[in-house]
Amino acid sequence: MPFLPEPTQRHGAAPAGPLATDTAILLCNLGTPEAPTAPALRRYLAQFLSDPRVVEIPKLIWLVILHGIILRVRPAKSAAKYATVWTPDGSPLKVWTEKQAKLLQGRLGEQGLRVRVAPAMRYGAPAIAATLDGLKREGIRRVLVLPAYPQYSGATTASVIDDVARWTLQTRHLPEFRFINRYHDDPAYIGALAQSVREHWQREGRGEKLVMSFHGMPERTLHLGDPYHCECLKTGRLLAEALGLRKDEWLVSFQSRFGKAKWLEPYTEPSLIALAQGSCKSVDVICPGFSADCLETLEEINQEAREAFLHAGGQRFTYIPCLNDHPAGIRALASLAERHLQGWPLAAPDAAALAAQRERALAAGAKE
Ligand SMILES: C=CC1=C(C)c2cc3[nH]c(cc4nc(cc5[nH]c(cc1n2)c(C)c5CCC(=O)O)C(CCC(=O)O)=C4C)c(C)c3C=C
Ligand SMILES: [Fe+2]
Numbered sequence: 001m002p003f004l005p006e007p008t009q010r011h012g013a014a015p016a017g018p019l020a021t022d023t024a025i026l027l028c029n030l031g032t033p034e035a036p037t038a039p040a041l042r043r044y045l046a047q048f049l050s051d052p053r054v055v056e057i058p059k060l061i062w063l064v065i066l067h068g069i070i071l072r073v074r075p076a077k078s079a080a081k082y083a084t085v086w087t088p089d090g091s092p093l094k095v096w097t098e099k100q101a102k103l104l105q106g107r108l109g110e111q112g113l114r115v116r117v118a119p120a121m122r123y124g125a126p127a128i129a130a131t132l133d134g135l136k137r138e139g140i141r142r143v144l145v146l147p148a149y150p151q152y153s154g155a156t157t158a159s160v161i162d163d164v165a166r167w168t169l170q171t172r173h174l175p176e177f178r179f180i181n182r183y184h185d186d187p188a189y190i191g192a193l194a195q196s197v198r199e200h201w202q203r204e205g206r207g208e209k210l211v212m213s214f215h216g217m218p219e220r221t222l223h224l225g226d227p228y229h230c231e232c233l234k235t236g237r238l239l240a241e242a243l244g245l246r247k248d249e250w251l252v253s254f255q256s257r258f259g260k261a262k263w264l265e266p267y268t269e270p271s272l273i274a275l276a277q278g279s280c281k282s283v284d285v286i287c288p289g290f291s292a293d294c295l296e297t298l299e300e301i302n303q304e305a306r307e308a309f310l311h312a313g314g315q316r317f318t319y320i321p322c323l324n325d326h327p328a329g330i331r332a333l334a335s336l337a338e339r340h341l342q343g344w345p346l347a348a349p350d351a352a353a354l355a356a357q358r359e360r361a362l363a364a365g366a367k368e
């Protein structure tokens with residue numbers, strides 16, 4: 001059966017008739033636990049924190065710390081935090097990533113691009129390898145890998161590419177691949193962020209300062225040449241310019257510090273406390289590096305950081321949601337994808353040829 005797109009909510013019904021395609025976009029996000037429970041967190045954290053791209057310390061020392069301390073203590077603590085943001089449909093990160101994939105496919109369809117968009121997770125499910133197996137079984141021959149991270153880092157973007165490369169090592173007949181490494185300064189992405197801030201200000205009023213909080217990284221990675229820090233600063237500057245903000249009306253900070261080492265500064269929560277203790281009593285906080293709301297934004301920022309700011313004397317804290325399913329955010333992803341799909345034939349392949357190709361793929365087994 002040719003692949004049939006599902007109708008989307010924001011962009012109306014999918015084009016009439018079956019949509020055959022041999023091109024896919026793999027929309028990859030970080031991944032999330034299956035449930036807000038300690039056992040599910042232990043499985044998730046064990047996979048995530050065993051990735052040498054994420055924790056760059058000598059393997060043996062790290063394995064002792066990870067299994068001897070972290071995986072004994074952190075799962076229960078993190079599970080309790082996840083429970084506060086869990087939705088009836090599951091973890092917010094998973095719900096939003098699945099929705100984004102559907103909307104992106106619908107949007108590309110409206111632009112006349114017949115592309116299958118499949119969500120995948122670097123850790124947990126749906127795994128990148130299983131998703132690529134499934135796409136191959138569907139007859140997909142070209143894959144554009146779109147990590148859902150605007151700013152490149154070794155811990156995130158490169159780790160997605162590692163995982164795709166692991167799959168290619170055990171696959172004979174490879175699809176053609178392309179990778180998107182970053183979109184931190186893409187005008188449509190910056191424009192979508194600016195639009196969401198302006199809409200937020202219209203709804204909620206405007207604070208004295210816009211705090212742009214990005215996920216942190218060990219500071220060491222900056223000195224080792226990771227471009228993440230620079231790309232976050234550039235996103236921040238471009239967003240401030242798009243909003244016409246003066247230098248004293250915004251700041252970039254870094255959240256989610258893990259462990260005792262020095263991470264990128266300034267840290268978000270101490271910065272908010274310093275603002276509240278000084279003369280800034282009203283802030284709007286946005287997390288431009290997260291393409292979808294998740295534990296780090298909904299719990300760490302909108303609960304913990306909010307409480308810290310108000311407790312320190314702040315009077316008004318508003319949180320600006322991630323782009324999630326915002327039409328401007330989906331349009332930005334679509335224009336980004338369209339540029340990277342250039343030159344690939346996106347008209348429907350001959351349906352009979354596609355069916356025959358799938359038959360051959362199925363007969364030979366997905367791994368071949
Ligand atoms: C151990 C070091 C970590 C590095 C380095 C790191 C980098 C990094 N992470 C994201 C995006 C996300 N991280 C999320 C959760 C999360 N991150 C870490 C640790 C590191 N991240 C942990 C241990 C956790 C799990 C939660 C916890 O126990 O605190 C998430 C949210 C996932 C969810 O399910 O909601 C995201 C998204 C980026 C972009 C990044 C480097 C640039
Ligand atoms: Fe993280």
Ligand SMILES: [Fe+2]
Pocket residue numbers: 256295296300
């Ligand atoms: Fe966190």
